[in-house]
Amino acid sequence: MTVSLYVIGTEITRGIISDRHIQFLSSNLTELGYTIRRAVVVPDDGSIEAELEVCAADSDIVLVTGGLGPTADDLTRRIIAREAGVPLVRNQEAWDTLYKRVGERIHGANEQQAYIPQGFELLPNPNGTAPGFRGSFEKKCPDGSVHCVTVIAMPGPPAELQPMFLNHVRPYLAKLAGHVEEQRDEYSVYLIAEARLDELCRRCSEEYNLANISWGTRFQQFRISLYVQGGSASERALFISKLRSMVGEGLIEDADDTDACTLLTNYLIENNLTISTAESCTAGLVSKMLTDRSGSSSYFWGGAVTYANSAKQKIAGVCASTLEKFGAVSRQTACEMADGIRQVSGTDLAVSLTGIAGPDGGSADKPVGTVWIGFSSAKAPSAAVCLKFASISRDSARRRFSIAALVLCRLYAMGRDVVTVAETWKYI
Amino acid sequence: MTVSLYVIGTEITRGIISDRHIQFLSSNLTELGYTIRRAVVVPDDGSIEAELEVCAADSDIVLVTGGLGPTADDLTRRIIAREAGVPLVRNQEAWDTLYKRVGERIHGANEQQAYIPQGFELLPNPNGTAPGFRGSFEKKCPDGSVHCVTVIAMPGPPAELQPMFLNHVRPYLAKLAGHVEEQRDEYSVYLIAEARLDELCRRCSEEYNLANISWGTRFQQFRISLYVQGGSASERALFISKLRSMVGEGLIEDADDTDACTLLTNYLIENNLTISTAESCTAGLVSKMLTDRSGSSSYFWGGAVTYANSAKQKIAGVCASTLEKFGAVSRQTACEMADGIRQVSGTDLAVSLTGIAGPDGGSADKPVGTVWIGFSSAKAPSAAVCLKFASISRDSARRRFSIAALVLCRLYAMGRDVVTVAETWKYI
Numbered sequence: 037m038t039v040s041l042y043v044i045g046t047e048i049t050r051g052i053i054s055d056r057h058i059q060f061l062s063s064n065l066t067e068l069g070y071t072i073r074r075a076v077v078v079p080d081d082g083s084i085e086a087e088l089e090v091c092a093a094d095s096d097i098v099l100v101t102g103g104l105g106p107t108a109d110d111l112t113r114r115i116i117a118r119e120a121g122v123p124l125v126r127n128q129e130a131w132d133t134l135y136k137r138v139g140e141r142i143h144g145a146n147e148q149q150a151y152i153p154q155g156f157e158l159l160p161n162p163n164g165t166a167p168g169f170r171g172s173f174e175k176k177c178p179d180g181s182v183h184c185v186t187v188i189a190m191p192g193p194p195a196e197l198q199p200m201f202l203n204h205v206r207p208y209l210a211k212l213a214g215h216v217e218e219q220r221d222e223y224s225v226y227l228i229a230e231a232r233l234d235e236l237c238r239r240c241s242e243e244y245n246l247a248n249i250s251w252g253t254r255f256q257q258f259r260i261s262l263y264v265q266g267g268s269a270s271e272r273a274l275f276i277s278k279l280r281s282m283v284g285e286g287l288i289e290d291a292d293d294t295d296a297c298t299l300l301t302n303y304l305i306e307n308n309l310t311i312s313t314a315e316s317c318t319a320g321l322v323s324k325m326l327t328d329r330s331g332s333s334s335y336f337w338g339g340a341v342t343y344a345n346s347a348k349q350k351i352a353g354v355c356a357s358t359l360e361k362f363g364a365v366s367r368q369t370a371c372e373m374a375d376g377i378r379q380v381s382g383t384d385l386a387v388s389l390t391g392i393a394g395p396d397g398g399s400a401d402k403p404v405g406t407v408w409i410g411f412s413s414a415k416a417p418s419a420a421v422c423l424k425f426a427s428i429s430r431d432s433a434r435r436r437f438s439i440a441a442l443v444l445c446r447l448y449a450m451g452r453d454v455v456t457v458a459e460t461w462k463y464i
Numbered sequence: 465m466t467v468s469l470y471v472i473g474t475e476i477t478r479g480i481i482s483d484r485h486i487q488f489l490s491s492n493l494t495e496l497g498y499t500i501r502r503a504v505v506v507p508d509d510g511s512i513e514a515e516l517e518v519c520a521a522d523s524d525i526v527l528v529t530g531g532l533g534p535t536a537d538d539l540t541r542r543i544i545a546r547e548a549g550v551p552l553v554r555n556q557e558a559w560d561t562l563y564k565r566v567g568e569r570i571h572g573a574n575e576q577q578a579y580i581p582q583g584f585e586l587l588p589n590p591n592g593t594a595p596g597f598r599g600s601f602e603k604k605c606p607d608g609s610v611h612c613v614t615v616i617a618m619p620g621p622p623a624e625l626q627p628m629f630l631n632h633v634r635p636y637l638a639k640l641a642g643h644v645e646e647q648r649d650e651y652s653v654y655l656i657a658e659a660r661l662d663e664l665c666r667r668c669s670e671e672y673n674l675a676n677i678s679w680g681t682r683f684q685q686f687r688i689s690l691y692v693q694g695g696s697a698s699e700r701a702l703f704i705s706k707l708r709s710m711v712g713e714g715l716i717e718d719a720d721d722t723d724a725c726t727l728l729t730n731y732l733i734e735n736n737l738t739i740s741t742a743e744s745c746t747a748g749l750v751s752k753m754l755t756d757r758s759g760s761s762s763y764f765w766g767g768a769v770t771y772a773n774s775a776k777q778k779i780a781g782v783c784a785s786t787l788e789k790f791g792a793v794s795r796q797t798a799c800e801m802a803d804g805i806r807q808v809s810g811t812d813l814a815v816s817l818t819g820i821a822g823p824d825g826g827s828a829d830k831p832v833g834t835v836w837i838g839f840s841s842a843k844a845p846s847a848a849v850c851l852k853f854a855s856i857s858r859d860s861a862r863r864r865f866s867i868a869a870l871v872l873c874r875l876y877a878m879g880r881d882v883v884t885v886a887e888t889w890k891y892i
Contacts, residue, residue, distance in 0.1 A: 340766065
């Protein structure tokens with residue numbers, strides 16, 4: 037079942053206000069299994085007439101919002117009646133309700149609000165003067181075929197439209213939708229570029245003959261949402277397990293809408309663990325992320341931002357000789373930073389980062405995008421992992437370093453060998 | 465001159481995210497004297513092709529956003545080329561730019577992003593991998609007449625589209641419309657909500673009879689851009705000086721496109737000063753911002769993220785008795801944090817933050833949104849400022865705290881009395 041969505045409002049096409057209906061209606065309709073063909077915003081000048089002609093051929097449902105007010109430029113009800121080939125008639129229920137609201141003023145501009153296309157059903161509006169209405173009619177397509185279309189008109193103000201939609205339109209559409217939405221699984225993917233993930237999905241689909249599986253990606257600041265749909269549940273499970281073994285451990289989580297930081301902090305909370313940080317190149321980003329959620333003081337102690345070498349020595353306890361011998365971006369420094377801050381803080385865990393975010397400061401053996409991430413724990417030997425990202429910007433490098441630290445820190449806390457895990461990350 | 469606007473994005477037609485382009489583009493186009501015929505949102509599945517057919521007859525300009533990414537479902541460039549009746553050809557400038565960003569990974573999904581329709585002009589994209597393009601061609605209308613249409617395609621992410629539109633598309637459209645661009649001044653405004661800024665501008669215009677001055681605002685993550693246009697240069701100067709005296713010192717800077725952090729770090733670099741931080745509620749956000757630019761090691765030493773009280777004592781040198789007597793969110797703690805970290809670091813300046821970001825942890829005298837910001841310097845007495853923000857979320861509270869610290873820190877470094885300055889901030 038397909039839907040075209042029309043938002044009528046000159047204030048929107050002139051950029052005075054922003055649309056507030058498209059997302060609300062689209063998400064509801066998608067949930068019910070409808071496919072949105074298009075969402076169109078048109079001015080309040082009758083343009084809707086030409087637009088309605090276009091969509092009749094390819095949409096089962098036409099949702100129209102706005103253009104039902106009492107002012108002269110609200111032509112919608114007349115246009116829909118003409119489209120359906122019926123006259124506008126006074127609806128007694130609408131008239132009575134309107135009379136209760138506006139009294140004698142009904143004999144003026146408001147009067148037309150009690151008229152709806154003949155044969156259409158009234159959608160009551162307890163929150164304003166304009167009721168909505170709904171009706172179906174047959175429409176001749178450009179190719180000569182005849183097609184049944186249902187038009188639903190609702191008032192423009194969100195405070196009137198939303199309750200009307202939820203109480204009267206959504207239940208009707210739910211019943212009307214005879215089919216079940218395609219099964220769709222959602223995953224969170226970390227550290228893999230969107231274009232590369234798409235390539236890997238294609239490879240997976242080809243290599244394992246999973247042509248009926250389709251996928252889509254959505255880039256978000258700290259992760260990519262991967263949607264896998266089509267096929268049977270076991271085919272989708274095969275697809276994702278093959279994809280997982282391609283990209284390595286920890287980079288695809290089936291957590292619905294969950295970023296790496298939430299996964300780690302959930303783990304800390306569930307296991308009653310505390311953490312501290314020592315950050316050089318990321319300079320506080322990991323700490324900031326760890327405290328994005330309220331109540332973070334239950335697991336987060338604080339940390340050291342050790343940008344200068346003297347900061348690494350003074351507040352994270354790194355030895356001057358370590359810095360001199362191995363450099364600031366090294367396994368040894370990362371480990372000493374993590375151990376050092378854990379000693380000061382007394383937390384269960386500590387994570388450290390030291391790397392080259394660029395664009396300057398790289399060298400042949402430590403190019404821009406290199407980071408050492410250190411881990412320290414009261415219960416396990418310290419460890420450090422080196423990653424090299426082909427990063428496109430300083431900002432993205434620092435974001436990737438941080439996500440890698442958060443992903444690995446959870447695995448480290450779970451007792452996994454993070455050095456081995458990181459070796460499986462072939463596509464970051 | 466008429467425009468049709470196409471927003472391509474399955475995430476929008478599925479209701480996962482809301483559209484962010486229609487209002488931005490419509491308000492700009494309306495300002496230039498264009499009429500928007502329709503704004504259409506379509507999924508990323510090739511639907512745009514049928515839509516483009518429809519609008520060719522009634523629009524002089526077709527603006528297309530999105531669908532230029534590297535994944536398989538981004539069909540836009542192919543469809544536009546077909547519509548124009550030309551092949552897609554590799555654009556050397558686009559290829560070179562892309563190669564610089566992604567290197568050898570260009571030989572894969574990214575490759576197609578260097579192709580644009582033959583004869584079209586490239587619109588460079590310094591903020592992403594997908595360049596835009598623009599071209600005109602003749603289109604046969606359903607009634608047989610021939611009509612010239614200009615198609616302009618831009619990438620979907622707002623951070624890429626907006627600068628491309630403002631720098632390359634708006635000037636082109638202004639010229640095309642025979643529109644003389646009005647003189648326009650741009651300002652950066654900090655800490656004042658967009659709606660309130662608009663109110664203050666209106667008040668200013670009314671109180672000082674500046675009816676021919678118009679203004680526009682654009683919300684950005686860490687500031688609001690304020691555009692002032694119309695009238696004479698002296699009227700615009702009067703407007704902004706009145707507005708400045710209304711809102712207080714330091715909150716409106718004429719710096720074009722400059723955030724508070726850049727203003728501070730520019731000042732530090734110019735004056736060869738170093739800085740360290742001690743952050744509680746912001747937990748690293750200020751440090752992260754101070755190091756967003758490359759070369760920040762010339763002025764940034766590092767700092768302490770002192771979330772727990774024991775962290776305030778152990779790495780920022782706050783006395784246990786101070787915490788006990790005055791609490792963590794107090795003038796005394798803020799001052800000791802700033803003094804403490806400056807003593808460890810030996811930097812010229814230090815800034816500290818301790819506050820209540822919420823949503824929990826507030827009390828009657830220290831409600832959510834309260835922050836103490838401390839300043840320490842080798843050359844001036846320490847100072848601390850208390851601000852109370854009516855914040856809408858934890859995230860926005862932490863962002864405002866950080867911006868306030870950056871704005872005040874520059875004024876403090878310049879020798880201003882920050883306590884008095886903050887008292888003039890009536891509308892934050």
